[in-house]
Amino acid sequence: MSSKPHSANTIAHTRRMVQQLRIEAGIDRIKVSKASADLMNYCSDHARNDPLLMGIPASDNPFKDKKTCTILHVLVLFTETIDPSTARPLATDETWLHGF
Structure with a gap:
């Protein structure tokens, strides 16, 4: 069975x-x-x-940033106004703010 x-x-x-x-x-x-x-x-x-x-293409990329980061932009401008040999500002006025 x-x-x-x-x-x-x-x-x-x-x-x-x-x-x-x-x-x-x-x-x-x-x-x-x-x-x-x-x-x-x-x-x-x-x-x-x-x-x-x-x-x-950058124009067709929806994930590409359209603007730069403001903080990074300020840091780049600020470091461009520093004398690398002395680590002091190249000018006494606030020239790094004129980029805005």
């Missing part, structure tokens, strides 16, 4: 396996050399449209 359910499961499993093998046998296959050549040709033909290869 215990062998009947086991054989029914085996038959169902075998039928599913045969069905899957028939599906796989019906698939048209090509050689790896042809598939790789086709893939290389596709990549070459579409490379000019790939933003990872060609980059994104």
Whole structure:
């Protein structure tokens, strides 16, 4: 009595396996050399449209900052007015503020 359910499961499993093998046998296959050549040709033909290869123009890039950071701009202007040899300001007036 215990062998009947086991054989029914085996038959169902075998039928599913045969069905899957028939599906796989019906698939048209090509050689790896042809598939790789086709893939290389596709990549070459579409490379000019790939933003990872060609980059994104700054005008079209939504993630590019439109303005510079004001604090960094002030620091750059301030350091340009310092004499590197003495670490003192080049002028006594506030010339570094004239950039604003």
